[in-house]
Amino acid sequence: MGKIRVGIIFGGMSSEKEVSLNSGRNVYDNLDREKYEGIPVFMDDKGGLWILPWQLVSQNTTIDISEQLDGAARRISYEGLKDEIDFAFISLHGKYGDDGCIQGLLELQGIPYTGPGVLASALGMDKHIQQKILKAHGIGVPESTVVREEEWRQNGKDVEKRLIDSFGIPFVTKPTREGSSIGVTIVRDSSSLEQGMTEALKWDTAVLVEEYLDGTEFSCIILEENGKPLPLALTEIHPQSEFYTYDDKYMPGRCRKFTPPKNIPADVVEHIKKEAVRAFKALGFKSYGRIDGFVLKDGRVLITDPNSSSGMAPSSFFFEQAACAGMLPSMMISRLIETSLQIHSEKKGPLEG
Ligand SMILES: Nc1ncnc2c1ncn2[C@@H]1O[C@H](COP(=O)(O)OP(=O)(O)OP(=O)(O)O)[C@@H](O)[C@H]1O
Ligand SMILES: [Mg+2]
Numbered sequence: 001m002g003k004i005r006v007g008i009i010f011g012g013m014s015s016e017k018e019v020s021l022n023s024g025r026n027v028y029d030n031l032d033r034e035k036y037e038g039i040p041v042f043m044d045d046k047g048g049l050w051i052l053p054w055q056l057v058s059q060n061t062t063i064d065i066s067e068q069l070d071g072a073a074r075r076i077s078y079e080g081l082k083d084e085i086d087f088a089f090i091s092l093h094g095k096y097g098d099d100g101c102i103q104g105l106l107e108l109q110g111i112p113y114t115g116p117g118v119l120a121s122a123l124g125m126d127k128h129i130q131q132k133i134l135k136a137h138g139i140g141v142p143e144s145t146v147v148r149e150e151e152w153r154q155n156g157k158d159v160e161k162r163l164i165d166s167f168g169i170p171f172v173t174k175p176t177r178e179g180s181s182i183g184v185t186i187v188r189d190s191s192s193l194e195q196g197m198t199e200a201l202k203w204d205t206a207v208l209v210e211e212y213l214d215g216t217e218f219s220c221i222i223l224e225e226n227g228k229p230l231p232l233a234l235t236e237i238h239p240q241s242e243f244y245t246y247d248d249k250y251m252p253g254r255c256r257k258f259t260p261p262k263n264i265p266a267d268v269v270e271h272i273k274k275e276a277v278r279a280f281k282a283l284g285f286k287s288y289g290r291i292d293g294f295v296l297k298d299g300r301v302l303i304t305d306p307n308s309s310s311g312m313a314p315s316s317f318f319f320e321q322a323a324c325a326g327m328l329p330s331m332m333i334s335r336l337i338e339t340s341l342q343i344h345s346e347k348k349g350p351l352e353g
Helices: 017-030 054-058 062-072 101-109 118-125 127-136 149-167 190-201 246-250 266-282 317-324 329-346
Strands: 004-011 036-043 049-051 074-076 087-090 144-148 171-175 185-187 206-211 215-225 228-238 256-258 288-296 301-307
Touching (some): 036 062, 054 062, 087 329, 127 266, 127 301, 149 171, 149 206, 171 190, 185 190, 228 317, 266 288, 266 301, 288 317, 317 329
Parallel strands (some): 004 087
Antiparallel strands (some): 049 074, 215 228, 228 256, 288 301
C-alpha cells in the first residue's frame, strides 16, 4: 500500500486567506514524508479547488498563486477531491473554512479531516452562539449583546445609549463570525462606536458587543488523545498594540508571547487548563482546538474565543506549545493526522459535534 495522501487545503474565500496560506505552507513543509505524501490543495477566492505543483506553495500571497493557476495548476471538481487525497488537513481559516462548510463537503466525499465536524466547526466560528453554550455549562464568558445591522441603521442613537448603559465605556465591538482580530474595535466614544459598527458590519450582518476585559490574555491548545482532550502549555500574551491586533498576531517582532506563562500563577494556569478543556467539550470540538481567554485583575478566568482550529505558522501558539511539550512541528502534525484518522474511523454518520 502507498503512503496516505494528505491534502493540505489552504487559501479559501475568507478574510483570513493569507493567514491560511502561511499555515498551509508550514504544514506542507513539515509533513513527515516517510509516512505521508503531501498534496497541496488550493481553494481560490470563488471556492474552486486546484492541485498545486509544490513550487507554487512558496508564493508570497494568494494573489500570486491565483495569477498562476491557469497553466501551472490542475483544477478539480468537488467530487474529484476524493480521487486525489485520502485525508484532508484543513489549513483554511475563517468563513467557508473552519465554520462547517468545507467539513460538510468532506463528509459528502467520505474524506476524513482534521478538527471537528460540521456543527462544532460552525459553533467555533459563531461567537454569539458559542457564548450561550459556554454559559449554560457554567463557564465564564464576557457580558455581551448582539446588535443586528437593521437595528443599528434604524435606531443608532437608542442602540448607543443602551450599550453605554449596559457596559459603560470602553466596550468592544466585533463581527459575530470572524477571526484574526478582523473587525474588532475598542469603543471609547460615539465616533469610535460608529467606526466599530461600520468595521464589524463589513464582515457580518450582526455585531457582537462585549464588556471590555482588563487583564492578561492567554491561549491554550488542546490536543485530543485517545478520546481525551489534553491541554498543552499555556501561552501568555502581551500585545504591543491597544489589543492583540492582526499586526500583533502576524508581523514579526510585534508581540511578546510567553510559553509557559510568565506572570500567571501556577494554580491559575491549572484552573485555566481545566476551563479550556470544559469549553472544548461543551462545544463538541474534536482532535484539537485553541481556547483563548483572559485572567481578569480580580482573578476571574473568562473564555472569550474558543477556536475549532488554529493558525499553524512557525511561531503560532500551536507550534510554540508543541515545542514546550517536546514535539517538533512534524511530530505534532503526524499526531494530529493519526488522531483525526482514528476519530473518523469510529464515527457513525457525519462526525458529531
Ligand atoms: N471583550 C474584550 N475585552 C478586551 N479585549 C478584547 C475583547 N474581545 C476581544 N479583545 C481583543 O481583541 C482580540 C481579538 O478578539 P477575539 O479573540 O474575539 O477575535 P478573533 O478574531 O476570533 O481572534 P483569533 O484570531 O485569535 O481567533 C483579542 O485577542 C483581544 O486582544
Ligand atoms: Mg477566533
